[in-house]
Amino acid sequence: MASSSPPPAQAPVLSPPNPPRPQQLPQPLPVAAVKSEVPVAEPRDPPASVSSIPLEPSPAAVAASYTITIPSCSGWFSWDQIHDTERRVLSEFFDGKSASKNPGVYKYYRDSIIRRFRGNPSRKITFTDARRGLVGDVGSIRRVFDFLEEWGLINYTPLAKPSAKKGEMGDDSEKKETPRRICSHCKSSCNMACFTTDKADIILCARCFVRGDYRPGLSSTDFKRVDITEETKADWTDKETIHLLEAILQYGDDWKKVAEHVGTKSEIDCVARFIKLPFGEQFLGPEEVGEYGKPHQKNDKVVTVPEGENVPEQSLSKRMRLTPLADASNPIMAQVAFLSAMVGSDVAKAVAQAAISSLHKVDIAGGISASDDRLQSAASNGAKEEEAVAASNGQTSSDVLNEAVAEAQSQLKKEEQDVEQYLSDVVQVQMKEIQDKIVHFEELELLLEKERLQLRHMKDLLFADQLAIMQHKMQLLSKGNEKGEKVKQTNHVP
């Protein structure tokens, strides 16, 4: 599903507290302007050596599963490193001119600000918030803050269109698949249900339908009710896609029946979806193209079609835009325009030429020449068409299903790989934690060792002192003894 639906923020990518450079999702969408990171367990571990200054003592349970998006131009950001961009823009921290403006301080500012923002990503963090919580001079903090804000690392909401930011990818040109039904009569968007008629391609909101302001020639029975509440979801669920494929298998090119089978999608949606499904390279050739009921075609046209095979193969990854004529009320024109857009300009031209030549062979009345002109204009339209197309129409339906299965399998594999990757990242982070702890303990040991040495030294001193005292005592004792003896002697004498 990931590769076919174009949501603005792509599927959240799990990443550990120290995400390595987040990978770009390999999608050729013109959107590709955002990438998601889930900050797993960021404030969870108190012994984490990662966070230098703890945030306000908010409960660690905040680290839930929300997503943080940053623009892809800031994909270089990583908690562990300082990128060249940062060095270049905020050179004051890296030129060594001042002792207290060093990369460590920069990292402290950067990490604290980003963490603070991510602690409450729904709210934009103001510069005053940031600088009140950071130790340092407000000028440097302001520069770091402005840098982070400009590069979308903080205060970035993916829905906000960036006005004029350097390095950011162009406009988010999302393709909206939702058929926003605008009532042709009152020009307001229909929300609950709308009524549509095939006869005139008019959509009316419920109110207008009830009021009865149709064009003359239409009656209320011509209108078909279409419920929008289901339809406004443009995302094709798996169920719908399966229905679609089944229906195509069963009904072939009868898009009306296919749409009915799918249920909640209109014909045009079904066709558009079918084309967009990323099917394989194979493009069964000529017979399939012939199936699509070009009423005037003959088999001599078949030869020219294989030339067109290469074109669709090259352009598999591109998406097709429905031609403007596809909505034309004339169903034949719609078909022609649709097919000519699908098979590519060269093929369409060749086909049209062949059709014209075969038409000329049949000498019908002037009406044919009118349709000639129309076909020719269709051909020229096709020639103007610049987008080639994934050749899904050329395939048989069984191939279609096979391709879907293969695609599902490949996606499954990708998911598995991703999960493995994330697990290994988590393990890496744990290892790092342990390593840091080890370093810390080593330092402690060193300190203890020093203390022990000191203690021993003091013990030695003490011992020396004790010895000194002992000696002293001995001396005194011996002196005393001598004196005693002398006294005895003197006592004896008399």
Added chain:
Amino acid sequence: MRSFHPGASKAPMKFRMPTAENFVPIRLDLDIDGQRFKDAFTWNPNDPDSEVNNFAKRTVKDLKLPPTFVTQIAQSIQTQLAEFHSYEGQEMHIKEKIVPLKIDLRVNNTVIRDQFLWDISNLESDPEEFARTFCKDLDIGDPEVGPAIAVSIREQLYEIATQSISSARETRVGKKGRRGADIVANSFVFCSKAGNTVDLGKLFGSKGSVIRKRKEWYLYEPIVDILSNEEVGALDAREELNARLKRKLDEKEESFQTRYSHG
């Protein structure tokens, strides 16, 4: 590490903050139309003047203050910066002094009291680094405590530096309204006057020991307290009252001075 020359009086040098970075502590305390705004932060005096205005605008925008604050904030900052710059041309004499600095702050719910010795003559000292490690070591949750400590240290150092200017004698009288005893709601700073210096010779001589006497440990131990919200409310109210009274007194005194100081 600079070599230690006991007793050598330093040659006079140009005034600057005795820290690695020559940053100025700025304190704002404005009351406009009954709305009070207090703030304190560190400013780099080498930043261009446009920064002051931008900062004022940004702060007012971020805190959703009425726009009248912009000019007031900018003016207050400019005044303090101008004062700092006015000292810059002069000479100061820094002796080899180790002074005790005191921290006595209340920031939101956290109360910090601490006392430690600081080497004034160490021109590589870094109050910001000190504040950061302080908060990290004591596991202080509120991130606003760090900057408050750094500003407090800087203010005390600034005080000491200005006092060591040779021509500082006369200007001291006029320093009334600046900092010193200014009571600010979120921090309460006792400046240590430049007395009380520690005699280096005695400490580091042969008879002394670098290790502090055990009985003095309690004096130098930092105290961190977390207050409950009611206590915070009560303290805030009391400080507001004090500030208001003080302001009234100041105004009275000023009017008294202007009336009688014609000579």
